Amino acid sequence: MSAEQPRVVFVGNPNTGKSTLFNRVTGSAAHVSNVPGTTVSRTDGRWSLPGGAVECVDVPGTYSLAAHSADERVALDAIIGLEHPTSALVVVLDAPRLARSLYLALQVLELGTPVVCALNLMDEARTQGRVPSAERLAELLGVPVVPVVGRTGEGLDALGAAVREVIEAASPPPPPHEPSDALRADALAAADSLPEAWTAGASEGRRVALGLWALLSDDGVEAIADVAIDHVALVGIRRRAEDAGRDLMGEVVGHRYAWIDRVSPSLYSDAAPVDHAAQDRVDRILLHPLWGSLVFAAVMFVVFQTLFSWSGPLVDGIDGAFGWLGDVVAGAMAAATEAATTSAGPAVGAAVGFLGDLLVEGIIGGVGSVLVFIPQIGLLFLFISLLEDSGYLARAAHLMDRILRLAGLPGQAFVPLLSGYACAVPAVMATRSLPRHRDRLLTMLVVPLTSCSARLPVYVLLVAALFPETVPGLPVSAQALALFTMYALSTVVSVLAAVVLGRLVVTGTAAPALLELPPYRWPHPPNVWRSVKNALSAFVTEAGQVILVATIVLWGLLSFPRYEPTELLSPDTVAEARAEGVSIDDLAQTEALRRSYAGQLGRAMEPVIAPLGYDWKIGIGLLGSFAAREVFVSTMGLVYGIGDDAAEDDVSLHEKLHAEKHPDGRPVYTPLTGASLMVFFAFAMQCLSTLAVLRRETESWRWPAFATAYMMALAWVSAFAVYQGGRLLGFG
Amino acid sequence: MTLDDLATGSEATVASVGGEGVFRRRLLELGLLPGTRVARIGQAPLGDPLRIRVRDVVLSIRRVDARRVELNG
Numbered sequence: 001m002s003a004e005q006p007r008v009v010f011v012g013n014p015n016t017g018k019s020t021l022f023n024r025v026t027g028s029a030a031h032v033s034n035v036p037g038t039t040v041s042r043t044d045g046r047w048s049l050p051g052g053a054v055e056c057v058d059v060p061g062t063y064s065l066a067a068h069s070a071d072e073r074v075a076l077d078a079i080i081g082l083e084h085p086t087s088a089l090v091v092v093l094d095a096p097r098l099a100r101s102l103y104l105a106l107q108v109l110e111l112g113t114p115v116v117c118a119l120n121l122m123d124e125a126r127t128q129g130r131v132p133s134a135e136r137l138a139e140l141l142g143v144p145v146v147p148v149v150g151r152t153g154e155g156l157d158a159l160g161a162a163v164r165e166v167i168e169a170a171s172p173p174p175p176p177h178e179p180s181d182a183l184r185a186d187a188l189a190a191a192d193s194l195p196e197a198w199t200a201g202a203s204e205g206r207r208v209a210l211g212l213w214a215l216l217s218d219d220g221v222e223a224i225a226d227v228a229i230d231h232v233a234l235v236g237i238r239r240r241a242e243d244a245g246r247d248l249m250g251e252v253v254g255h256r257y258a259w260i261d262r263v264s265p266s267l268y269s270d271a272a273p274v275d276h277a278a279q280d281r282v283d284r285i286l287l288h289p290l291w292g293s294l295v296f297a298a299v300m301f302v303v304f305q306t307l308f309s310w311s312g313p314l315v316d317g318i319d320g321a322f323g324w325l326g327d328v329v330a331g332a333m334a335a336a337t338e339a340a341t342t343s344a345g346p347a348v349g350a351a352v353g354f355l356g357d358l359l360v361e362g363i364i365g366g367v368g369s370v371l372v373f374i375p376q377i378g379l380l381f382l383f384i385s386l387l388e389d390s391g392y393l394a395r396a397a398h399l400m401d402r403i404l405r406l407a408g409l410p411g412q413a414f415v416p417l418l419s420g421y422a423c424a425v426p427a428v429m430a431t432r433s434l435p436r437h438r439d440r441l442l443t444m445l446v447v448p449l450t451s452c453s454a455r456l457p458v459y460v461l462l463v464a465a466l467f468p469e470t471v472p473g474l475p476v477s478a479q480a481l482a483l484f485t486m487y488a489l490s491t492v493v494s495v496l497a498a499v500v501l502g503r504l505v506v507t508g509t510a511a512p513a514l515l516e517l518p519p520y521r522w523p524h525p526p527n528v529w530r531s532v533k534n535a536l537s538a539f540v541t542e543a544g545q546v547i548l549v550a551t552i553v554l555w556g557l558l559s560f561p562r563y564e565p566t567e568l569l570s571p572d573t574v575a576e577a578r579a580e581g582v583s584i585d586d587l588a589q590t591e592a593l594r595r596s597y598a599g600q601l602g603r604a605m606e607p608v609i610a611p612l613g614y615d616w617k618i619g620i621g622l623l624g625s626f627a628a629r630e631v632f633v634s635t636m637g638l639v640y641g642i643g644d645d646a647a648e649d650d651v652s653l654h655e656k657l658h659a660e661k662h663p664d665g666r667p668v669y670t671p672l673t674g675a676s677l678m679v680f681f682a683f684a685m686q687c688l689s690t691l692a693v694l695r696r697e698t699e700s701w702r703w704p705a706f707a708t709a710y711m712m713a714l715a716w717v718s719a720f721a722v723y724q725g726g727r728l729l730g731f732g
Numbered sequence: 733m734t735l736d737d738l739a740t741g742s743e744a745t746v747a748s749v750g751g752e753g754v755f756r757r758r759l760l761e762l763g764l765l766p767g768t769r770v771a772r773i774g775q776a777p778l779g780d781p782l783r784i785r786v787r788d789v790v791l792s793i794r795r796v797d798a799r800r801v802e803l804n805g
Contacts (some may be wrong), residue, residue, distance in 0.1 A: 064761040068754050100763060218753045250749075253760040257768075274788045281771060283790075289777040301790040398792040402778040405794075514762060515792040517783065 006167050007085070008047065008053045009078045011108060014061035014435075015518035017120045019043070021092055021150030022058040026159070030058075032534045038438065040074045049160045052525070054087070054167070059570050060435075063100070065107050065213055070437030073216055073223040079108060080210075087167050088114040090159070093541035095125040095132055095147070096274060098267060106256045109141065109175040110209035113407060114166035123152070128275050132267045134713065136481040140263050142173035143641035151524055171606065174205055177259035179212070183251050186237055187211030193230035193237075212252050214623030223437075223508075233352050238723075254660055279519050286395055295400050299392070300418055303383050307376050307422035308453055314375035322368030326360045333359065338713045358552075366551035369627065370544040374690065377539055378532050380419055380426040382431055385531035387415075389523035393433060397515055407658040410434070410513050413443045417494070420450030421487075424690045425543075428697055429535055442506040446498045448690050449683065451490035452555050458681050461487055461633050461648035465657045468564075493714075506705070508621040539697060544694035554627050554688070557598040558635075568592055582641070590641040597622045612680065613723040614714065615662065615672040625686045632681075672731045676723040684715035706718055735770065735793070735801035743771040750800040763787040764801060778800065 012018035023030060026045025026232040033042060043058040043353025059078045060071035060521070079089060091108055093101040117137070117444030125131045138145040144162035145554045148155035156409055166172070179187065190197055191211035198210055214234060242247045273473040286292050333356025387393040397411030402415050412434045419427035422698055427447045434440040463479045471478045485689055568591040569577075593599055602619030632651075637646025648651075648666060659667040685691070685708040694704040738744055746768045749759050763786050764770065773790065774783040781792045 066754075066757060066761060068758065097788040100789050105762065216757055218757075221754060249757055249760060252758070252764070254765055257763060257765050276788075280792070283783070287774060287776065287783070293777055383752070394792075398781060398783070399776055401792065401794070402776060402780045487785065513781070513792075513794055513796065513797070514758060515781075517790040517792055 001108075005052075006087035007081075007162060008054050008088050008090060008167075009057045009059060009081075009086050009728055010090045010092060011059060011075060011104065012081055012120075013063055013094065013104060015516060016061070016094040016101055017150045018092040019058055020063055021118060021148065022056065022526055022527060023530060024150050024153050025156055026056050027211065030056075032538070040071045041432070042074060046182060047160065047163075049164045051164055052497065055162070062104065062175045064104055066216065067223050068221055069435070069597055070223055071435060079113070080111065080198070081113065083506055088163055090116050090117060090163065092118045092120050092150075093145075095119050095121045096128050096130045098132055098137075099264055102260045103256055104174060104315070105141070106177060106259065107213075109172075110205065110212065112172055112174075112203055112206045112209070113141045114172045115172065116159065116162045116166055117141065117143060118150075119147045119156075120150050122147045122154070123149045124521075130268055130274055131371035133269055137266055140267075140340055141251070141593055142176060172359075175209075177256060179208065179255050180251070182246070183212075183248075183255065184208055186241060186248065187215060189237055190214040190234060193233040195228045197329055198227075200561055215248055216252055229730060282520055282654075283344075283517070285400065286392070288404055292399065296396060299387070299396070300415075303380070303415065304422060305420055306383065307419055307426065310544050311375040311379055314700075318372050318374070319368065322364055322371070326364045326368075329364060330356060330360045355548055355564065358555075361550040361559065362414075362555045363548075364478050364578075365555065366548040368542060369551050369689070370547045373423070373539065374536060374616055376423055377426045377429060377535055380430055381532045381535040382528065384415060385528040386464055386523045386668060388433060388531075389521065389527055391518045394515055394517050398517060401513065409443060409498055410436070410439050410458045411515070413439060415442050416447055417450060420447040420452060420494075422689065423452050423454070424448045425539075425693050428690065428693045429539065432535075433696070438506055440500060442502050443696065444708075445501055445506065445703065446494050448685055448687065448694075448707060448711060449494040449497055451682065451686075452629070454576050454687070455486075455681050457630040457648040458625075458632050461636075461672040462678055463652070464649060466669055466671050468671075486678055487654035489679070493683065497710075497714075501710075516631055520553070539693065543692040543696040545688070546695060549687040549690065549691050551627060554624075556626060557601070558593065558596055561595070563592055563595065568595075586641050589638055590672065593620065593635075593638050608716075611724065612719040613676045615660075617660075618668075618677070622680075622684075622686070625681075626688050628689070629681060629686055670731075672723060672726040675726065676719045679722050680715045680719040682715075683711055685711035733805065735772070735784065735798035735803060736795045738770075738772040738803060740772050742775055742801040743769055744805060746770055747802040747804045750802065752796075754774045754796070756798075757803065759797075762787075762791065770801075770803070 010018055010022045022043065022045070026046045029497045030043050030045035033044070040060060041198050042060075045058070046053045047056045049641070057078055059075040061172050062072045062075040065072075066078060067073040076082065076492060078086065080086075089108055091101075091105045093105060105115075105117060116677055119132065119137070122131070134145045143167065146155055146159045146162050148159055178184075178324065178486065187283045188204075188211055191202075191207040192216065194210055194214050200206055202210065214229065215237070217227075217229060217234070230316045286295055333352065337349050337353040340352040372719055378624075384393065388397065393412075393415070396414060399411065401411035407413075413431075415429040415433065416427045419430050424447050427450070428444050431440045431443045434443060460483075463482050467482050469477060469479060474481070546668050559634040568588045573587065574584060577584055598620055599616075601623060602616040606616045607620040607621075609622070614622075617636075620639055621632045621635045625632035633648050634646055636657075637650070637653055638652065640660070642650070642652050657669040658667070662668055691704040694707060696702055698704070733744070746764055746766050748766055749756055749764055751759070768786060770783060771785045773785050775781070776783075776792070779795075781794045782798055784791050784793055784798070
């Protein structure tokens with residue numbers, strides 16, 4: 001960002017079309033990034049104005065400068081312009097419903113920064129017959145007011161000209177409303193409690209504005225904990241007012257609304273009241289106890305099915321394409337290895353073979369494992385932005401609020417949590433629709449506990465191999481009951497984890513869950529496309545790198561050190577295998593895996609996992625499952641010498657599991673081991689992609705590290721309790 | 733009478749907003765001030781949160797929060 005270019009910040013209430021307007025003026029060059037140290041995203045762009053381009057910043061929507069949450073703090077910093085001086089503010093107003101958005105506008109005007117008001121949603125105002133007079137508002141506020149329609153681009157040239165004008169104008173006018181003399185004196189005194197950097201060089205008007213902000217600031221709010229406010233002085237001012245029978249908070253907010261209520265009638269010349277009938281009619285159906293619940297269930301069913309199964313062909317297509325590419329390259333590299341061995345000797349041949357493996361297993365496999373998430377992320381964000389733009393997402397949150405309150409989460413957490421049952425990666429990204437940082441972080445930490453579809457093949461393998469079909473006296477299939485139990489367990493534990501983490505780890509002040517239910521609108525395709533594109537590019541470019549590197553490292557662990565096939569199997573073993581008709585290649589693969597770093601790690605891990613009923617071979621399977629949980633199945637296939645394409649319903653794999661014995665002759669796999677393993681898979685953080693996306697969305701390694709620690713501890717303790725408890729009760 | 737006692741479809745004027753700190757500030761800043769007209773327009777299927785209309789905007793508010801808003805009459 002160059003220092004000379006003027007910087008224009010777009011501010012406004014949520015649901016006023018601010019981002020649509022911002023996207024319209026900045027075009028496709030806008031760049032979304034996380035504000036350092038937060039989960040809040042900010043959009044930067046450039047706006048070509050007459051007389052040169054300006055830098056533009058879009059901050060999260062906010063109702064006031066209160067900064068109760070990380071999002072509002074980002075907005076506050078940009079508006080006050082502490083880090084980068086702000087040249088001008090574009091305050092986006094909701095034309096048909098001015099009262100609400102004027103509150104923020106007045107607060108901003110008090111600060112004395114040059115302001116242009118964009119009177120947005122003029123198309124809705126015209127449809128409703130409720131068109132405010134821009135001239136009258138400009139006269140009242142003393143700043144330019146430009147009617148615009150963000151969706152169509154109407155009025156943007158005039159808006160640009162007005163912005164250019166205020167940037168170059170001498171000084172902005174004083175705000176139209178005045179606090180009482182007593183309040184003004186309190187505000188000036190309160191301004192002294194603020195850090196020097198805030199008030200240095202401020203005009204008296206700006207000092208009053210900052211003082212009013214300080215009078216409402218609360219010392220318990222985490223979002224402003226880093227601002228060095230003299231709370232003792234503030235408490236003194238508040239106490240004196242209280243003793244005089246005054247309500248300072250009521251006065252500060254009240255003097256702004258008093259002005260708004262006074263001027264509002266004169267803004268709408270035709271004075272048609274807002275027509276609520278249409279919205280209320282739709283709400284009566286969509287929020288009806290019966291019809292509303294049915295619509296909600298249907299919408300969520302479609303979202304879930306899309307993630308869980310309808311995205312399947314796309315995912316399989318990407319998988320297949322990379323599998324095919326891997327086979328082609330593997331074939332070419334095998335031929336090259338042979339040619340190199342004959343022409344340049346075995347050492348060169350081995351080197352070419354290594355390169356081939358790295359290329360096929362590490363790089364092609366790694367890129368494939370990144371791109372395979374694209375269908376699910378793209379489709380989920382398509383749905384979320386359609387629901388958000390139309391106004392239904394807020395209704396869904398309203399409907400689910402009562403239920404999610406049990407977990408200490410707001411209704412908006414429902415869609416991410418539901419998505420988690422398909423895949424945690426898109427689900428973690430879907431928490432972007434949660435407005436508060438605390439809620440978003442808490443949801444992200446809990447989503448990996450929901451029973452994602454990658455756990456299902458593991459459950460199916462263990463249940464089918466180790467659990468009896470029927471148990472005498474049990475009216476339902478024991479296998480079906482075991483599967484159902486795993487899903488129920490995952491749900492209950494996710495809720496409990498949210499409650500506990502919400503109390504102990506992700507605390508933060510509880511703001512009242514006031515949620516605006518915006519008017520229904522047709523989704524705006526450019527908004528939808530932008531949301532999908534931003535999610536995909538953030539995933540591929542940032543989380544993707546981590547996934548790619550981690551996949552290569554994991555491949556290295558599983559395939560090094562490397563051996564010649566002749567080193568792995570003794571001639572006797574080969575002869576025996578030939579006689580029994582067992583594949584020599586499979587046996588060699590198994591032996592290579594046993595001797596690999598992962599195999600060594602699996603053995604080193606044995607003391608830790610033995611109390612859960614696992615041997616070192618299961619340890620290798622657990623390591624392999626970090627690539628993705630379902631890889632456990634094929635890794636176990638490798639471990640037991642039946643090749644790496646074993647599926648969960650492979651009878652020969654089931655037989656191998658049954659035949660496996662501990663050194664003392666006890667069987668390794670009993671129903672109890674199966675239960676212990678399933679519980680471990682239910683709670684353990686075994687997904688590199690989830691960790692990568694957690695890092696991307698929280699902009700730190702701290703939270704993925706925390707999620708790993710708490711989930712691993714939970715998994716170990718639970719599996720220990722199941723296995724040892726089961727043994728005490730005489731099972732297994 | 734408090735906001736959660738208001739019958740669906742009826743309107744009243746806010747007398748006072750209780751609570752303190754962040755909570756009270758949020759309600760006030762959203763325009764729920766003494767003297768403001770507020771209408772209850774419905775509730776979620778489980779009976780909570782409520783749907784109210786203040787200054788032409790529909791808000792979803794939990795019953796426990798609505799209880800802190802005193803109404804006239």
